[in-house]
Amino acid sequence: MVLDKKDRVPPGQTLTDRWPVLHAGTVPRVNLDAWTFRIFGLVDEEKILTYREFMSLPQTRVQSDIHCVTTWSRLDNTWDGVLFKDVMNLVKVKSEAKFVMVHAEEGWTTNLPLEDLLYDNVLFAHKHDGVDLTPNHGWPLRLVVPHLYFWKSAKWVRGIEFMAEDRPGFWEERGYHLYADPWLEQRYRDDPEWNETGRNTEEYYRTIKARVRKEMAEKQRPSS
Numbered sequence: 001m002v003l004d005k006k007d008r009v010p011p012g013q014t015l016t017d018r019w020p021v022l023h024a025g026t027v028p029r030v031n032l033d034a035w036t037f038r039i040f041g042l043v044d045e046e047k048i049l050t051y052r053e054f055m056s057l058p059q060t061r062v063q064s065d066i067h068c069v070t071t072w073s074r075l076d077n078t079w080d081g082v083l084f085k086d087v088m089n090l091v092k093v094k095s096e097a098k099f100v101m102v103h104a105e106e107g108w109t110t111n112l113p114l115e116d117l118l119y120d121n122v123l124f125a126h127k128h129d130g131v132d133l134t135p136n137h138g139w140p141l142r143l144v145v146p147h148l149y150f151w152k153s154a155k156w157v158r159g160i161e162f163m164a165e166d167r168p169g170f171w172e173e174r175g176y177h178l179y180a181d182p183w184l185e186q187r188y189r190d191d192p193e194w195n196e197t198g199r200n201t202e203e204y205y206r207t208i209k210a211r212v213r214k215e216m217a218e219k220q221r222p223s224s
Contacts, residue, residue, distance in 0.1 A: 005075060008065055010182040013073040019128075021136045028105035028156050030140055037141070038159035039090060042097040047090055051140065055126070057082045057090075062121040064146035066153070067182040079144050081125035084117045087160070097162035101169060102143055105156035110169035111178065112145065112152060114162070121146055124157060149180040149187070 009015060032051045040046040060083050067073045093114075100117055102110050116122070125144045126133060133139040138155030145152045151171050172178050177186040 008075060009073050010067055012185055013067055013071055016072045016074055019074060019137065027135045032140065035140065039087065040159065041162035042094040042164060043162055044092040058086050060123055062123060064121050066146060066150050069149040069151055069187050078129050079123060079125040080127035081123040084122045084124065087124065093162050096164045099163045099166045101161040101163060102154045102157060103159040103161060104154045105158060108154060108170050110152050110154045111166055111172060116145065119147065149182050151176060152180050
């Protein structure tokens, strides 16, 4: 059965033909000669891939809709990349692994249940609608998990860590929902900025970006 477009849009979302850009901080500068992809955690043996080795893995094209927590949805996106399952098959994952922490440039992380990453349309993408991703959208590699809010589709991915217990990633520590099902509107948990800005998305992002930058600066400040 083919669904009408309106039936493919979760509650609280608005359709767009554009692809808005939202992130905190700067866009990482990537040197492909030094780029690596690390597979670690609850595996029998850690594996590290160079960019060339990663790109030599089986390539898959999938089509999916995407839904951003900031209330926009974009339908019929085409992605080219490597399925999560094909990356996972490069190692022997221990039976107690139930969750994955996705690691990206500059310390960004997001957490997901392993079973959600094994869907047939979940992949590490390097192209969108037939062209290379731009740096703003996660080049050279971003995760795509279409059935969850799009912040779970981490940009600038550099590795995956298999875990027995769930733990929050970067945005999840700051009040975003741990699972993020758009059909259940699982957007936030206890996020003070979201409440204090009158649930205004634009103001909210300005506020949380300011806090994130402040926290990053404090972490980088040398201790006395």
